[in-house]
Amino acid sequence: EAGVAQSPRYKIIEKRQSVAFWCNPISGHATLYWYQQILGQGPKLLIQFQNNGVVDDSQLPKDRFSAERLKGVDSTLKIQPAKLEDSAVYLCASSFSSSEAFFGQGTRLTVV
């Protein structure tokens, strides 16, 4: 069974530029999560989708971050404009109904 796929693996951008990350969950998984992990900290939930609907985005900085999950399958997370403090690893995870979540390898973003 293929795992959660994320791209790109690494991205370096200048502050005020925009960036997008892509996630393809495990086939059949209705729940998709995006997390931000700053160095030395635990992952922080940014947004959670159930199929193509948002069920939690309480910690998403909506002035600069946006996410969508069209057709309830893959998802994109966008940052526009990026700030230095957005440097982090962005992790995508998926789960089937109420079962355990599985994570992709993450995208390491550096904002300079």
Place this chain on the structure above:
Amino acid sequence: GIQVEQSPPDLILQEGANSTLRCNFSDSVNNLQWFHQNPWGQLINLFYIPSGTKQNGRLSATTVATERYSLLYISSSQTTDSGVYFCAVVLGGYNKLIFGAGTRLAVHP
């Protein structure tokens, strides 16, 4: 919101030693997961354990939901066990997954 606290924050072991990592949570949860984050940043699933005890090789986990804690046991540690161990609680109707701050483990030969 719920608080998820892990202890100790850092742990240094000699190869072959045993250790216990703890995860306390402040409210009722649907389930609990333990992960190992390897040096390349990948989160590896270890246990999915709402209550009781599970074992997988040298690792085992126990969750006592009524007392709001979970323990991860590592026996005969190896250098490959190094990394960060996270617990994450599952809560709410949509199974929100909330992480603790992690325990950083270094196993020396």
